[in-house]
Amino acid sequence: MEILNSSQMAQADAYTIKEVGVPSIVLMENAAISVLDEILERIPDIINAAVVAGVGNNGGDGFAIARQLLNLGISCDVFLACDESELKGDGLINYNILKSYEADIHILCHSEQNDGSKHGSVNISFDEYDVTIDALFGTGLSRPLEGFFASLVEQINNTSSFVVAVDIPSGLSGDTHNVIGECIEADLTVTFARPKYPHALFPARGVCGEIVVTEISIPDLAVDTVDCTTFLLDEDELPSFPEREEDSHKGDHGHAVIIGGSAGKSGAVFMASRACARVGAGLTTTAVPSGLMQAAETVNAEIMTVSVGKKSHFEENGIDELVKFLKDKTVCAVGPGIGTHEDTSDFIDELIHKTKLPIIIDADGINLLKKSSYKKLKNRCILTPHIGEFAKLIGKSKEEVLTNRVELAKEFAIENEVILVLKSADTIIAIPEGFVFINITGTPALAKGGSGDCLTGLITGFVAQGFELADAACLGAYTLGRTAELVSEDMNEKSILTTDIIENIWKTIDELEENS
Known part of the structure; x- marks a missing residue:
């Protein structure tokens, strides 16, 4: 609308x-x-x-x-x-x-x-x-x-x-x-x-x-x-969910790889991976530094794991092996809980340079992003910053961004030919073609650590299943907010955890499929 x-x-x-x-x-x-x-x-x-x-x-x-x-x-x-x-x-x-x-x-x-x-x-x-x-x-x-x-x-x-x-x-x-x-x-x-x-x-x-x-x-x-370029996300106008054939198998619904985790922040990548699987990705793999491998293998029974490098943080050393692993995958996401170690910035730069997969970049993955990487991301990237991360990314104050966030998001997406998902109580999705979509689903239950990780997993899971990047970004933002609304009907908003959201994603998928 x-x-x-x-x-x-x-x-x-x-x-x-x-x-x-x-x-x-x-x-x-x-x-x-x-x-x-x-x-x-x-x-x-x-x-x-x-x-x-x-x-x-x-x-x-x-x-x-x-x-x-x-x-x-x-x-x-x-x-x-x-x-x-x-x-x-x-x-x-x-x-x-x-x-x-x-x-x-x-x-x-x-x-x-x-x-x-x-x-x-x-x-x-x-x-x-x-x-x-x-x-x-x-x-x-x-x-x-x-x-x-x-x-x-x-x-x-x-x-x-x-x-x-x-x-x-x-x-x-x-x-x-x-x-x-x-x-x-x-x-x-x-x-x-x-x-x-x-x-x-x-x-x-x-x-x-x-x-x-x-x-x-x-x-x-x-x-x-x-001549309108700004739209309100409406459930009736979201892309339809294709019916799954009775004889379909896991390989028909994509293989997503979520790359992240560091000491003290491993929960972020685990939540993103579970959200990715919950939304329907056929296969989901969590890629973590070798120091987190033991934890990764015990958290999500349905999620596969791969170890990267030899340390407890990501470094350029392990990139070639990871890129080789990614070669036949559908999509990757990088950033949830990845930390800010200086070695990790080079790792992300090399990842962007060496893989041609669609890539979703979130959290510290955005904070560590080098400007020289932008041109390598054209037409295959979704960035999901919150207001503070976006302000840092474009060199403006948070107040400037809050005051003019629609135009700033639109300009960034056009100039860099990426999809921008600017997270806040009203999430803005700006695409390179110059259109902006605003999602207003959600409740204060999402004002809690882990919501952004869940969003990254949702978007990645939709891309894995074959949705276009812009459609996946819109579906991810809508699904996160709508699921929070549904969970808030039964639980006090203050007590809702991101894991509660993840375990109830199916309710929103049910609604969307009924309206497809």
């Missing part, structure tokens, strides 16, 4: 109105009905509501919602945060209809000061309302709220009322995931046609509450006119 910014959404709106022929006021009415439906689904016994409306189409949506509430016999007070003279277009039409209902309309903002700022009363208690509907500002806001509007938003945030944001919480911008200033903290956000950036990425996503995308008669062909 496409993620649109404010201008792209406006373009889709305009096409719907001018080319398809759906009147703009019909879109507004459909938006109002969809918001009301979502409210009633959650609070069917609502008695009274407040609508806080501003100038523009967002306010017009609010007026139409208020009218729909009144039609159902639900008491509704409307608080107008602009002067009546500022209303125009469909918003004015819906306002005048509402006035004919003799609705209780309270004008909060009466005029402008000489400096252009609003003034008015914000001494309102919204606690008396079952629902407070935020229809102040839409996606087009580009600067922080100040003065009167900031005070009004603060007043709404202090209420115990159930707060519903129309399209996006007022105070956010439709063009960024960053919180630009004071904003509504919603319990529910109802948006239209397609999600916007604040719905997909933190921190803005964190103030949206539950997010619902509704249909209001903007057709797909209108969205298709928009």
Whole structure:
């Protein structure tokens, strides 16, 4: 599903109105009905509501919602945060209809000061309302709220009322995931046609509450006119799982090799290997330094093992034997628990140079990656850094990455012709063709050591089974997050271990196969 910014959404709106022929006021009415439906689904016994409306189409949506509430016999007070003279277009039409209902309309903002700022009363208690509907500002806001509007938003945030944001919480911008200033903290956000950036990425996503995308008669062909390169991962749009033939055998489903482990960090490579096997790889081998071989052979009964070198860390010395072993394999991953010994950097460089397999690089494998290795990775590599690792990789601060991570990930993938899986609460998958996919499955259960190792194993296992690298990256991110959601239904998130996630991967695979 496409993620649109404010201008792209406006373009889709305009096409719907001018080319398809759906009147703009019909879109507004459909938006109002969809918001009301979502409210009633959650609070069917609502008695009274407040609508806080501003100038523009967002306010017009609010007026139409208020009218729909009144039609159902639900008491509704409307608080107008602009002067009546500022209303125009469909918003004015819906306002005048509402006035004919003799609705209780309270004008909060009466005029402008000489400096252009609003003034008015914000001494309102919204606690008396079952629902407070935020229809102040839409996606087009580009600067922080100040003065009167900031005070009004603060007043709404202090209420115990159930707060519903129309399209996006007022105070956010439709063009960024960053919180630009004071904003509504919603319990529910109802948006239209397609999600916007604040719905997909933190921190803005964190103030949206539950997010619902509704249909209001903007057709797909209108969205298709928009040059969109960013997409929300949707279960229905993930690649299908091919059925396994009854006479298939382990060799038909790939042989993956997970390379990693060092003193004190061996668990990482063992978890990655088990996740790889759990997701369906026909054969999985764990490659560890010789000093960890005894431990490797006793951890996972289903996983084969191979010893590399003669020490307890990876060094260039053992590379030729490993490369020979990899020759007839399907895919390899390097990094989980591999450590930061200086010898290991040369080992990784030689591995990249000498094997032509698809390769997934994670954790310290990324930290030890030499820039000279990039050109050897083109079109066959997936990098899976978290925010800190990516910041180090591109020479920027974590704050810079967090603020602009979609564009930075996209630029890196295009420039280096690799697939980047940028891990965080919302995982970004950027591919060399310039497209970005955002995964929002997951729970705080994943905020624990080992989650990244599990992801590496999942992606590697999907590649082993024949999925394209980009598809494997998307499937891996989705599967990790969705499995965490399923496990969180039965266990306290604080107590969930990565091994719990791994042992329940089958539940997500079941869901995906049912929907294939």
